[in-house]
Amino acid sequence: MTMLSLMRAMQRPGRAPAPVLAAQARRASSLVVGIRREDKNRWERRVPLTPAHVKRLIAETGARVLVQPSNTRIFNDAAFERAGAAIEEDLSKADAIFGIKEVPIDKLIPGKTYVIFSHTHKGQPYNMPTLRAILDKRIRLLDYELMVDPADGKRLVLFGTYAGRAGMIDGLHGLGQRLLALGYNSPLIHMAQAHSYPNLECVATKLGHVGDIIADQGLPAAFAPMLFTFTGAGNVARGAREIFDHLPHENVTVDQLPAIARDRHNPRYRSRLLALQVGVADYLERIGGGAYDRAEYREHPDRYRSLFAQKIAPHTTMLVNGIYWEPKYPRLMTTADLAAIQRRPDLKSRMLAIADISCDIGGSLEFMSHASTIDRPFFYVDAVRGTEHHDVERPGVQINSIDNLPTELPLEASQFFADALYPYAKELAAGNLGDTTVLKNAIICQAGSLEKRHKHLEADIAKARGIRVADTRRKRVLLAGSGMVTQPLVEHLARTKDTDITIASNNLGEARSLAHQFAGAQAEMLDIADTKALDGLVRDSNVVVSLVPAPLHPQIAEAAIRNGKHMVTASYTSDEMARLDQQARDASITVINEIGLDPGIDHCSAMKIIDEAKQRGGKIRSFISWCGGLAAPECSANQLGYKFSWSPRGVMTAGLNPARFKINKELRDIPSGALFRNRFAQVPLFPGFAFEGLANRDSLQYADIYGLQLDEMDTMFRGTLRFAGYSEILDALLRLGFLSLDPSSAVDRCSAPEFLAQTIGLEKGATDHSLVAAKLAQALGTTPGSTLVARLMLAFEELGMLPGKGAARDTLTAPTALDALSGVLQRSLRFGPGERDMVCLFHEFGIENADGTYDVHTSSLVAYGDPEAGQTAMARTVGVPAAIATRLLLEDAVKTRGVIRPTIPEIYNPLIDRLAQGGIVFADHSRRGVHNSLQQRMAWN
Template sequence: MTLACRAPISLSRTGARSARHLSLKSSVTIGLRQEDPERVWERRTPLPPAMVAKLIEKEGVRVLVQECERRVFPIDDYIHAGAEIHPTLEPAHVVMGIKETPLKTLVTSPLPSPVVPGRHVPRTHIMFSHTIKGQEYNMQLLSRFLKGGDAFHSGVKCPPGLEARLIDYELLTDENGKRTVMFGFFAGVAGALESLLAMAHKHLQNGVASPFLYIPRPQTVPSLDDIRSQLRGIGSSIAKYGTPKSLGPCIIGVTGQDNGNVTDGVMSILAELPIQRVKVEDLPALASNPDADLSKVYVAHCLPPSYITRTDGSPYERSDYYANPGSYQSHFHSRVAPYLTLFINGAGWAPGFPRLLTTAQLPLATRLAAIGDISCDIGGGIEFVTRATTLSEPTFDVGGVAVMSVDILPASLPRDASMAFSNMAERYVRALVKEYKGERVEDEEALRAIERASVAKDGKLKEGLGWLGDKVNAWRVHARGASVAPMPAVGSRKQRVLILGSGMVAGPTVDELAGRGDIEVVVASNVLGEAQRLVAEHDSAKATQVDMNNHAAVQSLIGQADVVISLLPVPFHPSVAELCIQHKKHLVTASYISPTMKALHDRAVGADVLLLNEIGLDPGIDHCSAHAMLEHLRVTGRTRDILSFVSFCGGLPAPESANVPLGYKFSWNPRGVLRAASESARFLLDGKMRTVPGEMLLKSYFPDVPVAGSENAVRFEGLANRDSMPYVETYRLPKPEEGLQTMLRGTLRYSGFARLMQSFKDLGFLEPTKPVTIDSWPAFTRHALQSLTNSPVPSDEASVLAAVRQHVAPDAFDATWTALRHLGLVPGSESAVIDSPQPPRAPLPPADLLALHLAHALRYLPGERDLVVLAHELVVRAAGGSGADIYTARLVVYGDERASAMARTVGLPVALAARQVLAGRVGARGVCGPTASGADAVWKGVLEGLEERKIGMLEEVRTVRFGMTDVLVKGLEGAA
C-alpha cells in the first residue's frame, strides 16, 4: 500500500462544499500534512475533520490536506468537512503535523499575504520538532528555519525577516509554565493497557493463564469507550472468580506526578478493574498474605516521599530534592519493587537524580512479571530500559521480566488522542489565523504562548535557545565537507575515535589507539573518574562524562567521531548503532550479533555504514584464527576433506590463583555463569548429532579436553557451548551429509567445575524462581534445601551435613562439603565469610542469592592474575585416505599488572579492527562479523597486530591417526 500523496481529485469527488473553498485564493490557508511514511504506526492528526469544519465555518479559512491512507480519519471525512486535497501544501500559511516534517517535503519559502496584495509573509510550521534539546539528527531541520537556511539547502536566498516560523507543541505553556498541548493522558492509557498485557503474557510463559490475557491492545479497538467496555467485562470476571491463586495478590505499583496527565491516564484505565488502593507501607504484609482477597487488584500510587530519602536518612523534601538530587537515594528496590506484580512507571528522570531501579537491583523484585516504562527514559530511572520498543514488538526481556518501553504510546489511540489534542490546540490555531488576517487577537494569553513556543522566527532562535545556533553551524560545516570527504584524511586532521564505556576491557583499547598519538581518542563514560584514569597517560586522549539517556549529548559525540567503539553493556549496542546509521559513522563492538542488531543490516547498508560486531575474544579472535586456518585449506583445495572442527575457549584464574571452589573467579556478575550451567547445547560429535537439554548439561561434560601444548600441570574439562551447528555455515565447512563428522564449540574450565556445579544444582542452589529469605550466609544451604524438598531442615551443622549427603552423589560429597565450608554456606563456617556483605533482606531465588555471594567470595584479590586459553583443532582427511592431518592453533595469555588477560584479548582486537576501518581498508557494510565478505582486512589485521604484540596464535600441523574427537567421545560417554 502506497502512502504517497495522490494528485488533487476532481470536483465531482469533493462536492459543492469543497468547490466553494477552491475559489478562496485570498483566504488564510491551513495545511494538514501526512506524517513521515517511515513512522508506520503514526496515524494521529492535529486536526480531525470535525475541527476542520469548525475552523472553516468560524474563521473562514481554507484547509488543504495531504492525502494519506494511514491516517485514522478517512480522506472523505475531510472532504465532507470542506477541505481540499493538495499534494504539497505549498499554498498553506500554517502547516500542521504531529512529528517532524520529512526534509524532502518541507516547504519554507514565503508566500503572498492573504490580506495585503503584493506583500509576502513567512510561513508557519507547527509540530513536535525534536530540536529543542539539541537533537543532532534534527539540526538539518532546524537549519531550514534560520537565517541563510534556504540558501544553504537549496541555493534560493530568502528575503530577511521572511524565514519560516517553527512552533513546537512541547513549548506551548500557560503563564505558570505548565504545558497545555500534549498527549500525556493517552500515553498513560495506552501504557497501562500494554503493561497489563505484558504481565499476562509473562505469566502465561511461566505456565499461568490470567484474566488479563483478554486485555485489548489499544490499536486494535476503534475507540477508548470500546476499550473501557471490554475492561469492565474483565473486571467483572476478576470480581467473580479472582486472579490465579498461584500468583498471589495482583499488586500494581504506579509512579508519576500526582494528578499528572500520564498518571491520570493510567489510573483511569485501572479504575475499570475492581481495584483497591493501598499504601506503600502496606505492601510487605499484603504480598505475603496467603489469605489475600484475590477478587481485587491492588494498586499503590508510589510518590517520592514513600521511597526517596536523603542519604543522611532525612525525609524527602521536594524543593531540596530538585536542588540537590545527589544528596538523595532511592529505596524503591527494597520498599516497593519486591512486592509488585506489575510496575508502571510514569515518573520522569534526569541525569544526577537517583534511579528507581538499577540492573543489579532487578533480581530483588522476585514477584515482578512486567515493567511498563511509559516515561521511556533510555538508561534512565530504570537503568535496564536500554531501548525504545515499537507497537509491533512492545516488549523485551530482562532477567525474566517483560519490559514495555514503547515511545509512541498515544499513537495506539489515534482517534481519541487526535480529538483531545485538537481541542487543546484550537485556541492557538485561531490566534495564528487572526494574526495572518491582521485582526486583533482577543486571546492575548494564546499569543504570548505562541511567542514562547516559537523555536525560530524571522530567521533567529528564540531567547534561551541561542545555544542551538552552535549546533546548527556545526552541522552546516559538517554538511559542507561531507560531500567532499566523508572521513577526514590522515594528515588533514587527526581522525577521532569515540569509545563509549570505561569498563574492564577499555584500558588496552585506549592504550592501543592513543599510544601512537596519530588518533584522537575520546572516552565517554557515566563514571568520569574511570574515563580520566584511562586517558591519563595519553596526550591525544580525553575523557568526558555522558549519560546514555542524554540523547543530545550522545548524538553530539557520535556526530564528531569518525569511528565509534561501544564497550557498553550489550543492550545498549542497538541504540548506539541507530545513531551511527543516522550520522553515517562506522561502529565496532566485541559482542555477539543480537537479533535487534541484525535487524539494522539493510538500513546500515543503505547508509553506507559498517556495524562490525564479534571482534573480541570469543567471539572475535576465535573467528579470526579459525578463518585463517580454513583459508589455507581453501587455497590448497582441501576444504571438502574437513572431517572435524573443535574449538574451546575459557577465561580462568591463573593456576596459582585457582585453589578455590569451582576453580573459578569472577570479575563481573556470576549470574551469567550460573545461568549458562542450565542452558541446552547441540553439537555434532563423531558423526552423531547430540542435543543436551539444560538439566543434563553439567552431567554431559567432557572430563578431559587435551589442549595441544598446554602445561602438563594443568588439566581442563569442557562444557558444550549452546548451539554449535550454525558455525558450519559461518565457517563455510562441509555439511554433515558432505562428510563433516564433528562440529563442537565449548567452554574450558578446570577439572572439578562441572561436578561441583552439579552438586550445587542438586542442592537447589541454581533454582531461579522460588524465593527464599536468609538472615546469614551459613543459613543458605539449609534454606535452599528446604525450598527444594518442601521439608524442614534443622539448623545445626550435623543435620545440614546429613541433608547435603542425601542430595549429592556419594563420590562428590567430600569436595562439595569442603566447598560449602570454604564459601561459608553451612553452619560452623561463619569465619569464612567474616568480611562478606550481609545477605539482602528481601526474598530472592537461591540462584540470585548465590550469585550475590560468589561475586564477593570468589573475586580476584590484589596481585592475582587471570588466564585466557583458546584452542582450535581442525581434522582433515590425509591424502590417500590413511590417517588425518591435524591442524591446531592455541592462544595462552596471562594477565599482568597493566591489564587482565581478558581485557587484552577483548580490548586489543576491538582497537586493531577500528584502525583498519579508519584506514579505509574494510569494504564490508551493514551488520557483520570479522570474517564477512569484504572484511578480510579485519581478521588479517587483528591476527597480525596480536602477533606483533606477542600474543599471537601458535599453530601446528601433524599427521596422526586420531584427533581430539576420540578423547571427547570417551570422556562424554564416561561422564554420562
C-alpha cells in the same frame, strides 16, 4: 438583503455585499495551512486536526487547507475532502504545516512554519541534527510541548491522557504474557494491545470481562498480592488510572505495605488488585535528616535521595511510571537499585513489569535505555547480568516504553488533541501569531536563529555536529540457525550496543538458550517453508546471516533478495546460490558466501598474499592450502583421533565428495567414494603433529577464483587435515555401508548394536564379539586378527555399538545409515568438560619473482578452543569472520553487489585486521628457493 438586491450589489463596480467583503478580507489575511502525512513509522495514524476541525477552520478563517494523501491515517482522504480541504502531495504552497511527529530532514521545506512535536527543546541529542537543519532552512518551529498556560505553566495541547490509557492497556497485556511465560495462567492473558481495540468503549467492555474473571477465578497465588504502583499526578497518571480502575481493586498507602506483605496469603488478595498512588513525599528522603519540603526540593533537589527501591519497589508487581524528570532531580530507581532487587531470592520474581509511559530514556529509571515500539513493545532488563533482551521467558523486568502510545488509540486521541489545538490553529491560520502569547512562547527558532530562551541549545547542536540521523538508528541482524558455531557470532555482534539480533531456528529452545546470554538478542521460530513468515523475519532486518544446512541457503537468499537485504553465509557457493548472482545485482544486494574458516579465512589470507605478490610483479607457481578442525592432541584419544565441534553429518558427507587437484604438474581426479583410500598419509606441516590429509573437492576451480593461471602452475591443491589413522577407519566404515545415503539403509527404532548388526549383515540379536569381528573381516577382505579389524572393534566399542555391557542405550531412527551414524558420533565423540578442539590452517605459495628468483611463502594459523568460555576454536573461526562480514555490511563498507566471496580487498583487508584484534593472527614466513618445499614432502597414498 433579497437575492435580487444581492445580485445587483455584486454587479456594481467597486462594490460588494458586506458578507462577501468580510470573507474576502478573511481570505486576504489568512494563511494556507498544510497537514502533513505522518511518516516516522507505519503505526502513526493520528492527525493534529480532524476533518471536523478543518471544516470549522475554513469556515471561520477563510484559510485554504492542503492535506497530504495517506492510506494509513485514521481519517481517510475523502473525509478531509468533504470538509473542504484539498488533497495535495506538495505542501510547498502552505504557509504553516501541522503534523504530529518529527519531520525527516530531507522533507523539511525551507521557509515554512512547522507546528509539531519536535523533541528538541531539551537538547535531545538524537534530534539535534534535525534542529540544525531547521535553522539552516530558516524554518519557524513551534512545539506543542511549549504551548502552555502563561498563568501556571501547564501544557495546553497534549496527548498525555491517551498515552496513559494506551500505556496501561499495553502494560496489562504485557503482564499477562509475562505471567504465562513464567508458567502461570492469569485473567490478564485476555488483554490485547491497545491498538487491537476499535475504541475505548471496547476496551471498557474487555476490562469488565477480565474483572469478572479476576473476581470469579482469582489471580495466581504465587504473585499475590499484585500491587500496581502509579507515579505522577498529571494527565499520564490520570489516563492510566482510568483504565486500571475498571478492574476490581483496593487502594492502599505506602504505610500499609509492610502489613500487606506479612499478610500476603490472605485469600482476599486473590480476587482483587492493589493500587498505590505515590507522590515524591512518599519515597524521597532528605539527606542528613529532616522532613520533606516541597519548596526546598525544587530549589535544591541534590539534598534529597530516593528510597523508592527500598520502600516501594520490593512490594510492586507493576510500576506505572508517569513522572516528569530532569537530570537535576534524583532518579526514582538506579540500575544498581534494580540489580539489588533482582539479586534477592524473595524479590526477584516480585517486580515483574514497568509501564514507563513517560518514556524518558535514561531518566527517572536509569536502566530504561531506549524506546520500544508498537511492533516490539517490550524488552527485558536483567540488571544482575547487565543485559537486555526481548525473550519473555528469560529473567529480567519487563519494560514497555513506547514513545508514541496515543497512536494506538488514534481516533479518540486525535479528537481530544484537535479540540485543544484548534483555538491556536485558528489564530495561526488567521495570521495572528504575533498577538497570541501561547503561540509566541511555543517558538523554538525562526529566521535561522534560536529564540532567546532556547539559545542554550547552541551547545547541544555543536556537540551533535557531524552526526547523521541514520547513525542513531539501531541495526537489526537476522541469524537463521542456532547450531554449534553461532555463539561467537552473536557475541561479536552483541559487543556493539546498536545492534538487535533475532536468532531464528526450528529448534526454538536452542535459540532461546543462546539468546538468553546476550543483550539485544531474541529468539523466533524459523520455518523456511513458510515463505510469508520468512519474509516477515527478513524484512525486519538489515542483514541476514544464514547458518542453516547448506541446501537451505538458496531459499533464504531468495527471501533476502526479494526484500532488499544483504546476506552472509559461511558455506560453499553452490550452483543454486551462484545462479542468484544477477538477481542480487539487479536488487543491489550483496550475498557474501564462504566466510567462515574453510572456506573463509583461508580465502582472505590467500588472496592477500596473492595480490601482494602480483603487485610486486611476481607469479604464483604453486599453491597448497591445508585446513583442519580437530581435537587438540591431548583430547584425541579414540580410534578416529577426532571429536566433533560441528555437524558430524557434514564431516561424513564431505568424505563422499570427489576431488580434483594438480600436484607436481600432474592433474589427478579422485572419484566419489574413493577419497579415504587416496589420502596423503603424511602431511609434515609441524613436527609435533602427526597429520594425514584428504583432497578437498575441486581445487582447480580456485585458480579462477583466486585469479591464477593454472597452466602456469605446478601445483594447485586444497586439502583437509586429520590425525594419522582417521582415513583408514572412515574408509572401512564406507565399505561396510555405514556412510550410505540410500533410503534402503534407513534405521527404524534400533539400538546402536542392532544398527551395527543390521549394517554388516548379522542377525539382530547377535551378541558374540567374535562374530562381529569375523563379519567385519569377511566384508573387508582381511582376517579377524588384522590390525584394521582390531581398530574397528575398538572404534565400535568407543561408540557404544558393540553388544554387551558398554552398549549405548539410546534408540536410533534415521532416514539413512549415514544419518544414524552421525547420531552415534554426535553422542559418543563430543567434547567433554574441560576438553578443547584445535584449528590448523596452513598455506604454502611458490612465488616466482620478477627478477627470476623463487620464494616459498607460508602463512599459518593454529587456534585452540577455550572450554572455560564455552567456545570451540571451530565456532570462533567460523562465527567471528561471519560476524565481521555482517558488521561490514551494516557499516555499508562493502560496495560490490551480487553473490560473492571474500576474495576482494574491501572484505579481506578489514577482516584480517579485525581478526587480529580479536587474537586470530596468521604467522607469515618467507624463504628463498624451492628446496624441501611442502609439495615434495607430502606422501600421497
